[in-house]
Amino acid sequence: MTKINGAEIILESLRREGVEVVFGYPGGANLPLYDALKKYPDIRHILVRHEQSAAHAADAYARVTGKAGVCWATSGPGATNLVTGIANAWMDSVPLVCITGAVVSWLLGRDGFQESDITGITIPITKHNVLVLNVEDIAPAIAEAFHIATTGRPGPVLIDIPRDLQQQVAEFEYPEKIELAGYQPTTQGHPQQIKKAAQLIAEAEKPLILAGHGVVIARAAEELREVAEKTDIPVITTLLGIGGFPGSHELNMGMPGMHGMYWNNMAIQDADLLIAIGMRFDDRVTGALKDFAPHAKVVHIDIDPAEISKNVKAAVPIVGDVKNVLQQLIPQLKPAKHTAWRRWIADVRAKHPSITIPETDKLIPQYVIKKIYELSGPDAWYATGVGQHQMWAAQYFWGDHPYSFVTSGGLGTMGFEVPAAIGVQVARPHDTVWSFCGDGGFQMTLQELALCTEYELPVKFAIINNNYLGMVRQWQDLYYGGNKESVRMFQPDFVKLAESMGITGVRVSDKALVASTIEAALQHPGAVVIDFQVEDIENCYPMMPPGASLSDTIDQPKVQEPEFAR
Amino acid sequence: MTTRLHTIVAMVENRPGVLNKIASKWRQRGFNIESLTVGPSETAGLSRMTFTVDGAAHDIEQVTKQLYKIIEVVKISDITAEAAVARELALIKVSASKENRSAIVEIVDIFRANIIDVGTDSMVVEVTGTEDKVDAIVAMLKPYGLKELVRTGRVAMVRGSAATVSAPTENGAYHRYRSAGEGKAKVGTLI
Ligand SMILES: Cc1ncc(C[n+]2csc(CCOP(=O)(O)OP(=O)(O)O)c2C)c(N)n1
Ligand SMILES: [Mg+2]
Numbered sequence: 001m002t003k004i005n006g007a008e009i010i011l012e013s014l015r016r017e018g019v020e021v022v023f024g025y026p027g028g029a030n031l032p033l034y035d036a037l038k039k040y041p042d043i044r045h046i047l048v049r050h051e052q053s054a055a056h057a058a059d060a061y062a063r064v065t066g067k068a069g070v071c072w073a074t075s076g077p078g079a080t081n082l083v084t085g086i087a088n089a090w091m092d093s094v095p096l097v098c099i100t101g102a103v104v105s106w107l108l109g110r111d112g113f114q115e116s117d118i119t120g121i122t123i124p125i126t127k128h129n130v131l132v133l134n135v136e137d138i139a140p141a142i143a144e145a146f147h148i149a150t151t152g153r154p155g156p157v158l159i160d161i162p163r164d165l166q167q168q169v170a171e172f173e174y175p176e177k178i179e180l181a182g183y184q185p186t187t188q189g190h191p192q193q194i195k196k197a198a199q200l201i202a203e204a205e206k207p208l209i210l211a212g213h214g215v216v217i218a219r220a221a222e223e224l225r226e227v228a229e230k231t232d233i234p235v236i237t238t239l240l241g242i243g244g245f246p247g248s249h250e251l252n253m254g255m256p257g258m259h260g261m262y263w264n265n266m267a268i269q270d271a272d273l274l275i276a277i278g279m280r281f282d283d284r285v286t287g288a289l290k291d292f293a294p295h296a297k298v299v300h301i302d303i304d305p306a307e308i309s310k311n312v313k314a315a316v317p318i319v320g321d322v323k324n325v326l327q328q329l330i331p332q333l334k335p336a337k338h339t340a341w342r343r344w345i346a347d348v349r350a351k352h353p354s355i356t357i358p359e360t361d362k363l364i365p366q367y368v369i370k371k372i373y374e375l376s377g378p379d380a381w382y383a384t385g386v387g388q389h390q391m392w393a394a395q396y397f398w399g400d401h402p403y404s405f406v407t408s409g410g411l412g413t414m415g416f417e418v419p420a421a422i423g424v425q426v427a428r429p430h431d432t433v434w435s436f437c438g439d440g441g442f443q444m445t446l447q448e449l450a451l452c453t454e455y456e457l458p459v460k461f462a463i464i465n466n467n468y469l470g471m472v473r474q475w476q477d478l479y480y481g482g483n484k485e486s487v488r489m490f491q492p493d494f495v496k497l498a499e500s501m502g503i504t505g506v507r508v509s510d511k512a513l514v515a516s517t518i519e520a521a522l523q524h525p526g527a528v529v530i531d532f533q534v535e536d537i538e539n540c541y542p543m544m545p546p547g548a549s550l551s552d553t554i555d556q557p558k559v560q561e562p563e564f565a566r
Numbered sequence: 567m568t569t570r571l572h573t574i575v576a577m578v579e580n581r582p583g584v585l586n587k588i589a590s591k592w593r594q595r596g597f598n599i600e601s602l603t604v605g606p607s608e609t610a611g612l613s614r615m616t617f618t619v620d621g622a623a624h625d626i627e628q629v630t631k632q633l634y635k636i637i638e639v640v641k642i643s644d645i646t647a648e649a650a651v652a653r654e655l656a657l658i659k660v661s662a663s664k665e666n667r668s669a670i671v672e673i674v675d676i677f678r679a680n681i682i683d684v685g686t687d688s689m690v691v692e693v694t695g696t697e698d699k700v701d702a703i704v705a706m707l708k709p710y711g712l713k714e715l716v717r718t719g720r721v722a723m724v725r726g727s728a729a730t731v732s733a734p735t736e737n738g739a740y741h742r743y744r745s746a747g748e749g750k751a752k753v754g755t756l757i
Contacts, residue, residue: 119583123590128637131583148637181734182579182640306631309624 006135006166007032010099011040013142016174019070020044021061021426023054025081027074028114029101032166046426046455049447051078053419055085056445059094060383060406060423066219068149069423072099076114079160083121084413089156090125091410092240093213095149096156097142105133105162119160127155135168140175147178152185153304154217185303189318189325196316197275197299198332204273206295206341207233210256210285213240213409214278214302214322221245221402223326224277230330232338234345236264238279239394240409247398253345254354254398256550257285259391262352262542265550267345271296278302278322281311282410291549301325352555354542355395363511365389365464365534370396372434372462375518380432381424382406385417385441387471388540389464393436415444418461422448425457432460432522439465439491446497452527453502460521461529463494466536474539479546498529509533567622571600572646573722574617574630577607577733579638579740588615588639591632597621601654601719611740612640612733616721640740641731645724652722656700657682658691661711670710677703688713 004012010033014022021044026034037045048054051073058069069089073082079100089096103112108131119131128148132141138161145157201207215224215237221244228235228251235245236253245252256264265287268274274296279285286292289311300307300314301322308317318325357366369392378399383406384390390407397405406424408416421435442463452459469487476484498505508517508530521528544553578584585604592599600618607614619626626644634642662670662684670689674681679693693703700717724730733740 120586123583123587124594127635129583133582144637180637181740183637304635306628306635310628 001171003169004172005032005036005169006138006161007036008039009135009138009170009172010142010161010166011036011043012172013139013174014043014070015040017142017146018067021046022070022072023048023057023061023423024072025051025054025074025078027076027078027101029075029078029103029163030072030099030166031101032163033072033099033101046451048419049450050445051081052085052415053422053445053448055082055096055098056088056413056416056419057423057426058096059085059089059092060420061427062089062095063216063406064381064403064424064427068095068097068146070097070099072101074101074114075103075118075163076116079118080116080121083125084411086122086156086158087125088408088411088413088416090127092408093154093217094156095154097145097149098156098158100158100160101166102131102160102162104164106164108162118158122158125156126158127153129158129160131160132162132165135165135170138165138170139173143175144178144180147180148183152183186305186319187303187321187324189301189320189328191328193316193318194325194328194332197318198329198334200273200297200299200316201231201233201275202334202336205338206271206344207231207273207275207338208267208271209233209235210238210274210276210279211235211241211244212238212277212279215241215244216278216403218278218322219403220278220323220326223323223330225249226330227326227333230333231336232342233275234267234338234342236260236268238282238285238409239407241279242394242397242405243399243401243403246400246402248400252398255394257282257287258544258546259395259540259542260285260544260553261349261395262354262553262555263345263349265542265544265553266348268293268296269551270344274298276300276302276312276314277326280307283311286311286550287544287552288547288549291551352542354555361511363509363514363532363534364538365466365532366392366396366538367511368462368464368514368532368534369393369436371514372436372518373397373399375515376432376434376522380404380434381428382434382436383417383420383424384408384436385438386412386414387438387441387469388466388474388538389436389438389470391471391540392464414438414441417441418445418448421459421461422451422457425459426455429457433458435459435461437461437463438470439463439467440469440489442494443492449498449501449503449527449529457527458525459527461527463529463531464534465491465494465531466534466538467491468536470538471540473537475546477537477539494529494531503527503529505529505531507531507533567624569620569622570646571618571620572626572644573650573652573720574619574626574642574644575722575731576615576617576633576642577609577612577640577731578615579640580606580611580613581638584636584638587636588633591629591636592619595625595629597625597629601717603719603721609733609735609738609740612735614731616719618720640733643731645722645730649725650722650730651725652696652720653694654697654700654718654720655692655694656704656715656717658693658704658707658712659688659714660691660707661687661713662689663687666710670707673703673706677706679703
């Protein structure tokens with residue numbers, strides 16, 4: 001058997017894993033990898049402008065394809081620049097394989113040039129990480145990384161490989177099968193528990209389904225739809241559950257929680273059964289836990305046993321892969337009608353419509369977002385930043401195209417919008433990809449615009465430009481006596497900036513031009529940056545005040561807003 | 567919420583970084599580890615850890631579940647509620663003069679401890695037992711002047727023939743990587 005060097009072992013391993021794209025950035029500690037890249041023409045390398053973006057783009061790529069995203073960086077600053085992106089993938093359970101070059105092995109622990117203890121740093125934000133110390137261990141470490149990242153509850157895995165190991169040679173031997181005694185995720189639901197769940201569902205009069213990212217990750221939209229239709233149970237999708245259930249479906253209720261639909265928050269407080277599917281009762285969903293869903297029993301389906309009864313006690317926990325568990329559950333469900341309960345919700349909804357766009361000639365952000373959805377056709381993809389525009393994008397998303405809404409949920413990472421949209425476009429080169437950008441978030445990662453020109457990625461960037469760090473400004477107005485401190489900043493000319501990157505830029509401040517500009521952007525073969533100059537002071541509602549309970553949700557601020565301590 | 571001291575036993579891969587990963591989970595949730603012992607187990611390649619941690623049952627259960635998610639943690643179990651034997655070992659260096667040496671020996675005998683070193687003005691006492699027993703002898707010896715004290719922390723084992731924690735093995739060994747356990751940086755040959 002011929003021997004190849006460690007760098008080639010890495011690339012050969014990636015090829016075995018079916019990796020087509022790597023987002024990365026070079027440096028001293030991963031130069032052997034770059035040296036070997038030419039020999040592997042089927043692995044496409046996308047050179048980002050900042051390693052954070054490599055992780056975000058790989059993260060979005062993974063969400064869209066369902067495969068692990070791959071990114072790599074050099075040691076020291078390259079590795080630490082990945083950290084935010086890794087944390088983002090960790091919080092949202094996204095399969096990511098990160099390969100960092102480390103300083104040569106004899107300098108480990110001696111503060112060599114560009115040494116950072118990246119395995120130490122990333123312990124709390126990786127599903128697994130490992131510092132490889134023998135060239136023979138590279139292939140098994142990579143095989144394990146893909147296995148661990150993509151199975152069970154997915155998550156990021158980091159492999160740190162000293163540069164000298166990338167240059168040493170060894171025979172390439174790739175493990176056929178990975179078996180880890182300490183890692184055996186339960187994928188099938190326990191039949192007894194499934195039976196109990198079916199029983200509770202049959203008895204419930206006011207049941208709700210809370211569908212989370214697990215439905216999307218497990219690609220279980222079809223199964224979820226079957227469950228909902230058979231039992232006539234309304235489906236609430238969390239921020240990351242959006243797209244796991246068709247938007248136009250009569251049982252789709254939209255998002256719950258801090259900026260969720262008013263009717264959902266009220267329904268949760270009134271429900272007698274919550275069927276939580278692949279969701280983890282995040283505080284943005286539950287509000288104050290002590291007041292959460294006081295009348296409801298909980299059936300909790302999740303692949304991660306550590307999520308069971310972590311925040312909300314489950315009467316019937318079912319550990320398993322959401323898709324499998326729902327398939328097991330469906331035959332046990334009795335067809336039902338929940339007419340009275342659905343009418344109750346519809347009544348709340350009629351009185352509190354939550355997302356009505358005010359009649360105005362002014363250019364308001366909700367209008368822009370809604371128009372983009374309307375005009376982009378059923379198969380477009382969407383990435384968002386974090387803040388008001390993200391919440392509006394989530395509120396107004398009622399699309400049917402599954403898994404098409406890519407957003408940073410758990411970590412709430414501003415700057416995600418630009419590299420994430422790029423990752424989506426790389427995964428879906430022929431589809432329309434929109435990036436809903438905050439003017440603040442956009443400025444965190446806008447250097448990546450250059451990639452759209454370099455790699456011909458026709459992303460449509462819609463900057464929802466309220467000239468504010470809008471969500472922070474909203475909190476300052478509501479809870480800090482209107483003290484708008486450090487939320488307005490000098491803005492570059494986004495149109496010129498786009499042009500300097502080889503991208504078409506347009507500015508829109510007139511409502512009448514919104515639709516035609518969106519149409520033109522959709523027709524345009526290349527990337528476009530549209531600077532939508534929206535109203536600056538527009539608050540995002542409904543809103544459950546921080547620290548309050550779902551019952552305290554304010555649909556629209558007709559009354560004086562109460563002050564709540566954080 | 568009522569808290570109590572929990573005894574948690576884990577079988578973990580004997581590899582660099584594992585202790586760090588485990589400690590990180592306790593730290594993130596604000597727990598203070600009261601005692602921790604690590605050593606080889608009956609299976610080559612696996613170490614056995616015993617922790618004692620003070621906390622409410624629900625919180626401890628949460629962390630234990632999180633610990634089980636660490637890939638290198640092969641098995642973990644909270645044996646607080648089980649019938650188990652638990653011991654710790656202590657070495658106590660106590661000041662001893664000609665005049666009081668026999669009084670100290672008497673205390674050591676009562677506790678069935680051993681004197682394992684004698685110097686001109688000190689002795690080293692070795693004692694094994696429950697924490698209570700160790701506390702008691704330490705209290706008895708204190709008036710003579712404690713020069714040094716070291717305690718291993720609790721080790722524990724469930725009574726009877728059932729294993730406290732069992733891990734799958736191959737010929738009594740557990741190896742993940744071909745070179746597992748070597749774990750040392752080799753001196754490189756290429757610069
Ligand atoms: C990296 C990062 N830093 C800070 C925050 C806190 N934060 C949350 S929303 C927000 C404002 C976002 O402003 P912008 O991108 O303009 O979006 P808008 O809310 O105006 O739509 C800030 C600063 C964050 N989420 N992420
Ligand atoms: Mg803004």
